[in-house]
Amino acid sequence: MAMAIILVLIVIASVLFHLLAPWHAAPPASNWGSIDTTLFITLVISGIFFIAITVFMAVAVMRFRHKEGVRAAYQPENKRLEFWLIVVTSIGIAGMLAPGLVVYNDFIRVPKNAYELEVVAQQWQWAFRFPGQDGKLGKSDIKLVDSVNPLGLDPKDPVGQDDVIVRSNEVRLPIDQPVKVLLRSKDVLHNFYIPQIRSKMDMVPGMVSYFWFTPTVMGKYEVLCAEYCGVGHYNMRGNMIVVDQAAFAQWLGSQPTFAQTLTTAARPGRDSVLEKGRQLVEQYGCHACHSQDGSASLGPGWKGLYGRTEQLADGSSVQVDEAYLKESILDPKARLVQGYPPVMVAYTLKDDELAALIALIKSLGAGQPAEEPSTGDVSGSGDDLVAQGQRLAQSLGCLACHSVDGSKGIGPGWQGLYGKAETLADGTSIKVDEGYLKESVLNPAAKIVKGYAAVMPPFTPSDKELNALIAFIKSKANADAESSKAEPGKSP
Incomplete structure (x- = not known):
């Protein structure tokens, strides 16, 4: 009896959850509303079978439960039952398969x-190419890929000279204009996915896959890689911005053509060296792990890195000079910066x-060399300690x-945590200080805070790492807590 009731409650709860849940997909921003319809048909058919099978199980548990003196009847074959099971199942499968085939067509x-x-696509970034004035895309070959020509276009093909190159993770498209999307990968398997557009397709190395859509709503939509492609997969993101025709034409006209990129690369001087550096960053996907704006990432940021002393x-x-940078590129695991995981692969440039x-x-700014910390003191200034703590929080998975x-x-x-009084699971309270x-x-x-599960494993960081983590947590305190914050490494 209890099992039958549980099965019925599962059915009721599942139906109510679907009907009352606030989590629903945003309306499609393209012509592919039919994909939502197909998913709804699949959900309805699956739901009907789920309800029917679960209710049947509940009835069977009730009707055929054990009774004293009653012996179960054995029926080895029931052709009528088997026939109808095959018919009903086939109809259900066809009902789910047919709409998908029509939409995919x-x-x-x-x-x-x-x-x-x-x-x-390449690890871990996107690049885009539009046809030029001739309306045709030039030829490409993976063998032609280098720092100057990261898309591998054929420089001898006159058709490709006016192709518009977008070396950015952001692309713009005109509204209400059908777009054929050609997809290719330079390294591993990727997947081009724009959730609001309802468009998704694998990008297989050595192949050109494609699909099409018509953007119908202006706005900014996130582009994701939906196929695991390595350690920087989580950061392989971009944006598609849908604008009106005039804005698109103006933006497209501001982007360089393939011929212009070749001309820029051929110019002598410091600017061409920096441009080549930027092209290499794009070619090898360095910015997936190393930020250039000071933000935290998987690896050390490059802004203000040169000349800085790193723990x-x-x-x-070590002081970050040319020799250290060369070593870090050719043999990344030789001398790891504290707080970062050893995930970078070696490059042969x-x-x-x-x-x-x-x-x-070097062009992104030079850092100030830090003094060598004295024995027993906490290394680095307060700001350096906070940055080190942030890196530790990321590398240890705290966040x-x-x-x-x-x-x-x-x-x-951690926002506003330091200095706050917390109620513990045993009913007592405690002030969040360095000791706690x-x-x-x-x-x-x-000492578990009330309302939280005891799931955190113990960590054994060094004293320096522990002080850095605490400094980072203290930096997230509110204004009142900040005013009473003590120097890192000292008790408040």
Whole structure:
């Protein structure tokens, strides 16, 4: 009886959850509303079968439950039942399959007036190409890819000279204009996905796949890679901005043609070296892990990096000069900066390519060399300590459970946490100070904040790492807590 009731409750809860849940897909911003219809048909058919099978199980449990003196009847074959099961199942499968085949047939039948857009993927970035005045895309070959020609276009093909190159993760398209999207990958399997457009297609190395759509709503839409493509997959994002025809024409006219990129690369001087460095960054996807604007990322940011003293994972320090940068590119695991995981692969670049990359890093500003910390003192200034703590929080995965923007997480959020009084699971309260934070890192189960599960594992960071983490948490305190914040490494 209890099992039958549970099965019925599961059915009721599932139906109510679907009908009352606030989580629904945003309306499509393209002509592919039929994809939503197909998904709805699949959901309805699957739901009908789910309800029917679960209710049948509940009835069977009730009707055929064990009774004293009643013996189960054995029926080895029932052709009538088998016939209807096959018929009903076939109808259900056909009902789900047929709409998908119809929509997919439309998905790859491109209108004659479609505007072509080529999307080129590589770890971990996007690039785009539009046809020039002739309305045709030039030939390309993966063998022609280099720092000057990252898309591998044929410089001898006159058709491709006026092709418009967009070396950015952001692309613009005109509203109400059908677009044929040509997809190719330079390295591994990727997937071009724009959720609001309802468009998604694999990008297979050595192949050119395609689909088409018509953007119908102006706005900014996120482009995602929906196929795991390596350590920087999470950061392989872009934007598609839908604008009116006039704005699109103006934007497209401001982008360089293939011929212009070749001319720029041939110019002598410092600017051409920096341009080559930027091209190498795009070619190898360096910016997926190394930011150039000072923001945190998977690897050390390049802004203000050159000339700075960095603390290494083994406790020593190094000044970032040309020799260190060369070593870090050719043998990234030789001397790891503290707080960053050893995920970078080794590159074998030519001398001129190394020089161009280093010149670009140097152009992003030089950092001030830090003094060597004295024994027993916390390394670095307050700002350096906070940055180090932020890197540790990222590399150790702290931010997966502890938010820094006030949002709810698995563990207590760090915004405004320091100096706040927290109620513990045992009913007592405690003020969040350095002592409590240290204890919570080293022995998380000692004092659990009320409302949170005891799921955090203990960590054993060094004293320097512990002080850096606490400095980062303190930096996220509110204005009142900030006014009473003590120097890093000292008790408040």
